[in-house]
Amino acid sequence: MSLAVRPARRPMSLRDRAWRVADALAKPLLPPGTLDLISPLRPGADLAGRVERIRLETPDAATLIIHPGASWAGHTPGQYVRVGVEIDGVRHWRTYSLTSLVDSPDGRIAITVKAIPGGLVSNHLVHEIKPGALIHLDDAAGDFVMTTPRPRKVLFITGGSGITPVMGMLRNHLHELPDVVLVHSAPTARDVIFAGDLAALSATGRIRLVTRHTDSDGMLSFADIPAIVPDWAERETWVCGPGGMLDAAQTFYDAAGLAGALHLERFRPHLIAAGDGGLLSFTTAGRTLDGDGATPILETAEASGMLMPSGCRMGICFKCVLPLTEGAVRDLRTGEITYAAPGDGVAIQTCVSAPAGDCQIAH
Amino acid sequence: MTLVAEPRFDLDDTLPHQAHPQLVQVAAHSSRLSVVGTGERVLHPKPSGRPDPTAHLSAADLEALGRELDALRQQVLDSRGARDAAYIRKTIAAQRYIELGSRAVLLFSLFPPAWILGTAGLTLSKILDNMEIGHNVLHGQWDWMRDPKIHSTTWEWDFVSPAAQWQDTHNVTHHTYTNVLEKDSDLGYGLFRVDPDQPWTLGSLAQPFWSLLNALFFEWGIASYDLQLHSIINGEMPKDEAKRRWEAFRGKIIKKLGKEYVLWPLLSGPSALTTMAANATSSILRNLWANGVILCGHFPYGVDTFAPDSIENETRGQWYVRQMLGSGNISGPWIVHFLSGNLSHQIEHHLFPDLPSNRYYEIAPQVRDICRRYGLHYVTGSYPKQVASAWAKIIVLALPNKEEGRSRASIVAEAAGEAMSARVAKFKARRAAKRAR
Numbered sequence: 134m135s136l137a138v139r140p141a142r143r144p145m146s147l148r149d150r151a152w153r154v155a156d157a158l159a160k161p162l163l164p165p166g167t168l169d170l171i172s173p174l175r176p177g178a179d180l181a182g183r184v185e186r187i188r189l190e191t192p193d194a195a196t197l198i199i200h201p202g203a204s205w206a207g208h209t210p211g212q213y214v215r216v217g218v219e220i221d222g223v224r225h226w227r228t229y230s231l232t233s234l235v236d237s238p239d240g241r242i243a244i245t246v247k248a249i250p251g252g253l254v255s256n257h258l259v260h261e262i263k264p265g266a267l268i269h270l271d272d273a274a275g276d277f278v279m280t281t282p283r284p285r286k287v288l289f290i291t292g293g294s295g296i297t298p299v300m301g302m303l304r305n306h307l308h309e310l311p312d313v314v315l316v317h318s319a320p321t322a323r324d325v326i327f328a329g330d331l332a333a334l335s336a337t338g339r340i341r342l343v344t345r346h347t348d349s350d351g352m353l354s355f356a357d358i359p360a361i362v363p364d365w366a367e368r369e370t371w372v373c374g375p376g377g378m379l380d381a382a383q384t385f386y387d388a389a390g391l392a393g394a395l396h397l398e399r400f401r402p403h404l405i406a407a408g409d410g411g412l413l414s415f416t417t418a419g420r421t422l423d424g425d426g427a428t429p430i431l432e433t434a435e436a437s438g439m440l441m442p443s444g445c446r447m448g449i450c451f452k453c454v455l456p457l458t459e460g461a462v463r464d465l466r467t468g469e470i471t472y473a474a475p476g477d478g479v480a481i482q483t484c485v486s487a488p489a490g491d492c493q494i495a496h
Numbered sequence: 497m498t499l500v501a502e503p504r505f506d507l508d509d510t511l512p513h514q515a516h517p518q519l520v521q522v523a524a525h526s527s528r529l530s531v532v533g534t535g536e537r538v539l540h541p542k543p544s545g546r547p548d549p550t551a552h553l554s555a556a557d558l559e560a561l562g563r564e565l566d567a568l569r570q571q572v573l574d575s576r577g578a579r580d581a582a583y584i585r586k587t588i589a590a591q592r593y594i595e596l597g598s599r600a601v602l603l604f605s606l607f608p609p610a611w612i613l614g615t616a617g618l619t620l621s622k623i624l625d626n627m628e629i630g631h632n633v634l635h636g637q638w639d640w641m642r643d644p645k646i647h648s649t650t651w652e653w654d655f656v657s658p659a660a661q662w663q664d665t666h667n668v669t670h671h672t673y674t675n676v677l678e679k680d681s682d683l684g685y686g687l688f689r690v691d692p693d694q695p696w697t698l699g700s701l702a703q704p705f706w707s708l709l710n711a712l713f714f715e716w717g718i719a720s721y722d723l724q725l726h727s728i729i730n731g732e733m734p735k736d737e738a739k740r741r742w743e744a745f746r747g748k749i750i751k752k753l754g755k756e757y758v759l760w761p762l763l764s765g766p767s768a769l770t771t772m773a774a775n776a777t778s779s780i781l782r783n784l785w786a787n788g789v790i791l792c793g794h795f796p797y798g799v800d801t802f803a804p805d806s807i808e809n810e811t812r813g814q815w816y817v818r819q820m821l822g823s824g825n826i827s828g829p830w831i832v833h834f835l836s837g838n839l840s841h842q843i844e845h846h847l848f849p850d851l852p853s854n855r856y857y858e859i860a861p862q863v864r865d866i867c868r869r870y871g872l873h874y875v876t877g878s879y880p881k882q883v884a885s886a887w888a889k890i891i892v893l894a895l896p897n898k899e900e901g902r903s904r905a906s907i908v909a910e911a912a913g914e915a916m917s918a919r920v921a922k923f924k925a926r927r928a929a930k931r932a933r
């Protein structure tokens with residue numbers, strides 16, 4: 134695994150310094166959050182961004198051009214950013230690969246989102262959100278990035294929205310890469326995200342582009358790769374696409390003994406299906422308990438001798454709230470399921486929540 | 497084992513971040529997690545012999561009522577969304593801007609119109625901060641937005657009581673044990689006698705005076721109550737706990753007093769003294785208003801109290817009934833609701849302390865209808881009427897309860913006589929001991 138190197142934070146300008154002074158003054162003088170109302174993107178504020186423009190790439194995919202807050206520390210091409218958006222009043226966090234230039238003169242960043250049928254956040258970002266909307270951001274992260282020194286020969290294999298981190302790399306690194314092959318799959322021609330950019334790169338001969346329209350040509354099988362890219366084994370390879378594609382790539386490269394040349398990015402690492410009960414891991418205490426699906430987490434933990442915050446034990450006082458860092462719980466009063474993906478840290482009331490699958494709780 | 501949730505959605509749906517309730521068997525844990533009781537009702541008259549105010553309801557009534565209120569709660573949960581989030585965000589923004597504006601105006605408070613405008617603005621900002629925002633955020637009413645900054649675990653307010661300490665006494669003790677004698681210390685805060693079933697002492701005579709003092713300095717009264725000052729002083733609280741509480745309290749006071757009586761006055765230059773006076777005045781005005789609202793919540797005539805043993809194995813239905821009978825509303829135009837943090841809908845708030853406050857007025861007609869159908873009173877009245885009623889109770893209960901064949905005056909006289917002779921006896925004993933030496 135290569136560790137991504139981030140560009141250094143930009144030097145402080147006079148304006149930055151003025152905001153730091155304002156922050157320092159506001160702290161003792163004003164209630165929290167006052168400056169956030171006035172300038173949410175100022176230096177020192179929690180990382181946020183303003184959607185400036187939305188460009189439709191296909192009927193169900195769009196690129197969002199975002200003006201990031203002053204605390205944005207930059208990114209390495211191929212990395213992703215966690216994006217928090219409010220939908221029906223609730224903040225949801227999802228991860229999107231950055232597709233923009235790392236050093237765009239206006240400092241804007243871009244993500245490209247494909248709306249998944251029934252997908253809450255992706256549909257909101259493609260179809261609902263309006264320019265001007267404020268979104269929450271996290272620092273860029275991820276190690277699906279170009280290796281250093283730059284490989285002489287590169288192969289990208291992508292499917293659907295999996296083109297996004299690769300587009301980020303192509304836009305930023307192509308001048309450093311003499312020999313690039315891109316094998317991209319999408320259901321039909323109209324579903325190809327960045328079709329224009331890719332066609333242009335291919336027309337000038339900068340990359341060799343193989344597009345596969347899976348509705349008519351059938352799914353790409355890795356057995357076909359040697360036929361499509363005869364020198365595949367000499368190429369440093371990046372694969373991003375549906376889970377099945379990634380699993381097949383792993384198997385194929387493992388079998389060839391070339392796992393070291395393979396880089397994968399999974400867009401959907403965690404599939405939680407709500408069940409009944411599960412393992413309860415308390416990350417601070419370092420304890421793992423067997424949680425049954427009908428007993429509140431609070432009681433299971435206490436029965437094992439753990440000290441837990443609690444109050445009313447009936448769901449009204451919020452004294453027992455702890456962050457669910459991963460997993461699913463069921464509200465024993467309403468049956469409602471709450472999910473948390475890594476990094477979410479959703480606050481749950483342990484006195485009325487039972488595990489609905491394996492859970493990690495920060496306590 | 498009892499059933500608590502009916503399936504209302506497809507069970508095979510596996511979309512994350514969406515509700516898909518499923519039938520769950522809940523083992524017998526806290527009895528209040530279920531609306532189904534374990535058997536026939538046992539009634540619990542109060543120590544004075546006054547009847548259990550829920551006596552007319554059967555176990556089946558309580559269960560049906562519990563289900564109706566659960567459904568009402570679900571109705572709000574199902575429609576909770578962007579409109580509500582926008583409401584609290586706007587309210588917080590308004591409060592922040594009002595505070596900022598008022599403090600800026602007070603920089604020139606030497607000039608009387610600026611003083612008046614700034615003090616009025618600051619009073620309004622403090623009222624909003626404490627009630628519609630602070631009280632409700634700290635109840636977790638907005639936790640569902642998953643905004644870590646508008647969250648019960650992170651919010652802090654412009655009130656001397658540190659948020660976490662207030663949550664202990666208020667959310668845990670008061671909301672769980674609402675109006676249960678000996679258990680809910682909010683029934684008179686351990687200082688006042690607000691129910692005939694609470695014991696009378698000679699000290700009760702002074703309670704109108706203490707109550708007035710408490711109204712003026714409400715913020716400090718609540719803070720020392722939340723700090724559990726009495727158990728710190730008489731050594732009941734473990735040392736390290738007492739230290740932790742004291743330090744949190746001290747930190748809060750230093751910050752708050754530093755802001756209002758040092759930093760802003762310093763910035764005000766020649767207006768320093770008038771700015772201090774504006775801070776003090778707005779705090780007192782806020783205290784008087786907030787104290788009035790709180791008095792209306794549980795002290796007016798008509799609001800019920802409950803025997804200490806009445807809550808054993810209490811179901812959620814019973815708990816709901818206790819909340820309705822044990823709370824009182826304030827009627828009036830929307831501004832009264834807004835400025836009281838919707839505690840004017842105390843009944844609705846006590847039923848559903850974690851529902852967004854802007855929804856209480858919407859469900860009030862349905863709650864009122866449930867009360868009517870189940871033969872439960874729904875205490876409500878205008879602010880002046882309810883405040884007067886609470887004060888009348890505080891004054892009347894400063895005197896002992898009437899007893900058969902004895903006037904209140906004679907009971908007071910007797911208690912005073914006893915106290916006096918105890919004093920005299922003590923004095924004599926001390927003198928005798930002295931002489932013996």
Ligand SMILES: Cc1cc2nc3c(=O)[nH]c(=O)nc-3n(C[C@H](O)[C@H](O)[C@H](O)COP(=O)(O)OP(=O)(O)OC[C@H]3O[C@@H](n4cnc5c(N)ncnc54)[C@H](O)[C@@H]3O)c2cc1C
Nearest residue numbers: 227228229230245246247251252253254255294297400401
């Ligand atoms: C490192 C990383 C980078 C990513 N980069 C991008 C990107 O650049 N562009 C982009 O469009 N998406 C990207 N994703 C996926 C993105 O984070 C969301 O998972 C996706 O937008 C779906 O979210 P949703 O809220 O719309 O769907 P949800 O409402 O969460 O789910 C709706 C349905 O879709 C299924 N589902 C969830 N995620 C996926 C998925 N990724 N593929 C197929 N089905 C899914 C769910 O199981 C569910 O059935 C990335 C994910 C990761 C982990």
Ligand code: FES
Nearest residue numbers: 444445446451484
């Ligand atoms: S203990 Fe009161 S809400 Fe959980």
